[in-house]
Amino acid sequence: MTSRTSQTRGKPPAGHGIIADYHLLPGVPDEMVDPSGRLRPGWDKLMAAFDALGPTELAARFERADQYLRDAGVFYRKYDGAEGKERAWPLAHIPLLIDEADWIQISSGLTQRAELLERIVADIYGNNTLVQEGLLPAELVAQNNEFLRPMVGIRPASGHFLHFCAFELGRGPDGTWWVLGDRTQAPSGAGFALENRVATTRALSDIYSGLNINRLAGFFRGFRDALFAQARRDGGRVGILTPGQLNETYFEHAYIARYLGLMLLEGEDLVVEDGQVMVRTVAGLRPVSVLWRRLDASFADPLELRYDSHIGTPGMVEALRSGSISMINALGTGILETRAFAAFMPRICKHLLGTGLELPEIATWWCGQGAEQEYVLDNFDSLMIGPAFSTQLPFDDLRGTALGASMTVEQKAQLRDRIAAQGGFYVGQEPVRLSTAPVYSDGRLEPRPITLRVYAARTEAGWTIMPGGFARVGSTTDTTALAMQRGGQAADVWVMSSKPVEQVSLLPVEGQRLVRNSPGSLPSRAADNLIWLGRYAERCEATVRILRAYNARLAELSKPDLPILSHTTAFLQTLDVDASEAMPVGLLASIDSAVHSAGQIRDRFSPDGWLALNDLQKTAQRFATRVGPGDDATRAMTVLLRKLAGFSGLVHENMYRFAGWRFLELGRRLERAIQITRATSWLTDKSAPDGSLEMLLEIGDSVMSHRRRYSVSAGTQSVVDLLILDPLNPRSTLFQLAELRTQIETLPGGVEDGQLSPAAKLALQIHTDLMIAEPAELPPEGLDRVASEIGMLSGLIAAAYFT
Numbered sequence: 116m117t118s119r120t121s122q123t124r125g126k127p128p129a130g131h132g133i134i135a136d137y138h139l140l141p142g143v144p145d146e147m148v149d150p151s152g153r154l155r156p157g158w159d160k161l162m163a164a165f166d167a168l169g170p171t172e173l174a175a176r177f178e179r180a181d182q183y184l185r186d187a188g189v190f191y192r193k194y195d196g197a198e199g200k201e202r203a204w205p206l207a208h209i210p211l212l213i214d215e216a217d218w219i220q221i222s223s224g225l226t227q228r229a230e231l232l233e234r235i236v237a238d239i240y241g242n243n244t245l246v247q248e249g250l251l252p253a254e255l256v257a258q259n260n261e262f263l264r265p266m267v268g269i270r271p272a273s274g275h276f277l278h279f280c281a282f283e284l285g286r287g288p289d290g291t292w293w294v295l296g297d298r299t300q301a302p303s304g305a306g307f308a309l310e311n312r313v314a315t316t317r318a319l320s321d322i323y324s325g326l327n328i329n330r331l332a333g334f335f336r337g338f339r340d341a342l343f344a345q346a347r348r349d350g351g352r353v354g355i356l357t358p359g360q361l362n363e364t365y366f367e368h369a370y371i372a373r374y375l376g377l378m379l380l381e382g383e384d385l386v387v388e389d390g391q392v393m394v395r396t397v398a399g400l401r402p403v404s405v406l407w408r409r410l411d412a413s414f415a416d417p418l419e420l421r422y423d424s425h426i427g428t429p430g431m432v433e434a435l436r437s438g439s440i441s442m443i444n445a446l447g448t449g450i451l452e453t454r455a456f457a458a459f460m461p462r463i464c465k466h467l468l469g470t471g472l473e474l475p476e477i478a479t480w481w482c483g484q485g486a487e488q489e490y491v492l493d494n495f496d497s498l499m500i501g502p503a504f505s506t507q508l509p510f511d512d513l514r515g516t517a518l519g520a521s522m523t524v525e526q527k528a529q530l531r532d533r534i535a536a537q538g539g540f541y542v543g544q545e546p547v548r549l550s551t552a553p554v555y556s557d558g559r560l561e562p563r564p565i566t567l568r569v570y571a572a573r574t575e576a577g578w579t580i581m582p583g584g585f586a587r588v589g590s591t592t593d594t595t596a597l598a599m600q601r602g603g604q605a606a607d608v609w610v611m612s613s614k615p616v617e618q619v620s621l622l623p624v625e626g627q628r629l630v631r632n633s634p635g636s637l638p639s640r641a642a643d644n645l646i647w648l649g650r651y652a653e654r655c656e657a658t659v660r661i662l663r664a665y666n667a668r669l670a671e672l673s674k675p676d677l678p679i680l681s682h683t684t685a686f687l688q689t690l691d692v693d694a695s696e697a698m699p700v701g702l703l704a705s706i707d708s709a710v711h712s713a714g715q716i717r718d719r720f721s722p723d724g725w726l727a728l729n730d731l732q733k734t735a736q737r738f739a740t741r742v743g744p745g746d747d748a749t750r751a752m753t754v755l756l757r758k759l760a761g762f763s764g765l766v767h768e769n770m771y772r773f774a775g776w777r778f779l780e781l782g783r784r785l786e787r788a789i790q791i792t793r794a795t796s797w798l799t800d801k802s803a804p805d806g807s808l809e810m811l812l813e814i815g816d817s818v819m820s821h822r823r824r825y826s827v828s829a830g831t832q833s834v835v836d837l838l839i840l841d842p843l844n845p846r847s848t849l850f851q852l853a854e855l856r857t858q859i860e861t862l863p864g865g866v867e868d869g870q871l872s873p874a875a876k877l878a879l880q881i882h883t884d885l886m887i888a889e890p891a892e893l894p895p896e897g898l899d900r901v902a903s904e905i906g907m908l909s910g911l912i913a914a915a916y917f918t
Contacts, residue, residue: 160322181203181314184203306367329616412446483503649779666749
């Protein structure tokens with residue numbers, strides 16, 4: 116690999132149609148076009164298919180892929196500041212095609228490399244012979260933030276340190292694939308590779324089906340089976356350990372958990388008791404045997420690692436020491452991402468495996484050695500200068516790695532001084548000149564530099580390589596801008612076979628033993644978020660119904676100071692909602708809270724449910740800038756009400772009747788009972804103006820029911836009877852209490868040995884009191900007391916299952 120890519124446009128390849136204006140970069144190899152100017156195998160068919168579609172249809176196909184990603188909610192988090200913002204996943208629509216011969220070379224080289232990395236990390240935390248024999252400088256271990264001393268001497272329960280790795284590859288000018296970097300800490304992107312495949316094949320399904328493209332499902336099936344096989348041996352569960360919703364790749368954590376049927380866990384979900392990692396579930400503590408770690412190792416245990424970690428689990432290292440938990444990958448494996456290791460990898464490979472590297476490394480000079488430091492300083496302008504360690508930056512004003520020649524005079528002088536004084540913290544590397552691949556931009560093809568990210572997983576049969584992965588595509592010809600955080604795109608990778616490929620899926624094969632997960636596997640944190648999702652959704656509906664009734668009367672009467680409107684305004688203020696706003700901030704906050712709660716449990720949410728909830732949020736935000744009070748707001752509230760009903764219907768009809776659904780249902784019933792009881796108390800008060808009862812029936816969606824049920828006009832007793840005491844009215848308080856009793860008594864611990872839990876007892880008491888009550892016995896103060904008791908019921912549920 117040599118110097119930077121020239122940006123001078125070269126000659127287009129021989130041909131016509133879409134490739135006619137495809138100008139190669141001079142001296143840069145291209146994945147689509149060979150050195151003679153002809154299209155490589157597979158690419159000729161792809162380009163011919165694009166020509167057959169034509170520009171208009173092709174653009175529509177690519178938009179279809181983008182729409183799928185938007186509908187599925189695929190995002191990554193880009194950090195513009197402390198919190199970062201969710202960004203749509205940047206799909207490069209044209210897949211990268213790799214032929215079978217290339218892939219055999221890549222797979223063999225990465226299998227060797229995965230085994231080499233396993234042996235290196237086992238030595239670092241074991242006998243330390245590489246350092247003793249001078250094959251690895253002691254400073255690169257001892258001064259490394261990723262070297263975790265508490266892990267020294269701990270042998271992983273599985274017998275292996277590494278189970279899932281990623282590798283960054285680039286093709287150099289000589290056509291050879293080079294290793295640009297190893298990802299062993301908590302490799303990301305496998306879920307995005309799956310979504311890339313789904314989106315791309317939806318757009319190009321007819322083309323995809325005509326090529327022999329290797330499927331990805333078999334790779335994930337083998338890895339999943341290995342995880343569950345180990346868990347069954349140890350009698351525990353399998354989970355993905357995530358830092359939480361604010362992590363840049365949280366979507367992927369949730370997606371993989373849902374795809375593979377794993378529990379998505381955060382540090383607070385876990386507790387260590389007697390050396391065993393347990394997950395807090397609604398049925399009590401349950402053992403966990405395997406954790407696929409997606410957070411940095413140093414945050415995993417605030418007791419023995421980073422004391423300031425708020426996302427870890429105290430005692431995790433002790434559990435690993437006892438051998439009761441298998442961590443994927445083992446804590447401390449992030450040390451393998453140390454950039455300076457590349458300088459010593461060829462010798463280490465020869466020593467440990469008795470052979471050379473099948474896939475070469477970038478030439479690297481570690482400045483902690485005299486001759487190498489002198490070489491880097493003498494060739495400063497022609498080398499990439501960067502940090503020796505993966506978690507440390509070489510200078511303050513330039514992030515990551517930069518070409519010496521690209522720096523200012525002041526930056527060069529400052530960095531040269533630092534290298535001379537603290538050379539062990541820096542490396543010089545041969546500049547990378549990547550191959551290019553086509554991207555579709557403004558109706559034409561343009562070459563862009565690409566790197567390839569490929570994944571390796573340890574299965575029961577050994578290492579297996581994902582037949583694909585994803586390609587990072589530069590947004591310009593600048594090869595340093597390939598990271599997702601810095602404006603790149605990601606393309607699907609199609610590995611072509613010379614013969615038809617097996618149609619694989621995650622479904623069990625014929626004759627395989629069926630394994631059912633325990634009903635008590637719902638983590639308490641997930642249950643808490645589900646119950647609050649139900650409450651927020653119901654609170655939004657109640658608020659929307661009141662606002663619609665208010666604005667309908669405002670539109671009709673045009674007098675906001677009328678008694679009925681003033682009375683309603685005062686009631687809305689108790690809900691932190693300002694009736695003077697057409698789309699009140701309080702309502703938008705409730706919708707945002709519902710989305711936030713759902714975002715905490717993405718692994719338990721169907722894509723349709725998530726899409727419906729996001730559609731509700733976007734619609735409300737759009738209305739906030741467009742509608743005015745009165746008739747506009749009335750129509751807007753009707754739209755929101757329909758969307759809320761759509762979301763509730765999707766969840767109610769499609770969600771599996773498991774513990775998760777029960778907590779969501781509890782939240783809905785609790786909030787509906789509280790809201791209708793409080794509204795009834797407010798609008799049946801003696802001070803309530805004329806028209807209050809009619810408005811109350813409208814808010815309670817019971818106007819038609821009242822007309823059919825009673826032969827009189829709305830009166831206080833008939834309204835209280837229908838909205839509070841009617842067991843057949845799905846909007847009544849009594850109906851909600853009956854549902855609450857059913858769900859509470861069905862939950863773990865709801866009824867044990869014939870004894871009701873405290874929450875079940877209170878639900879029974881409130882339900883019984885309402886069953887025997889008469890409308891005249893429920894004045895406003897009595898209704899307020901009922902609402903307070905229902906609120907106490909919520910507290911008892913939280914105490915039993917969430918603390």
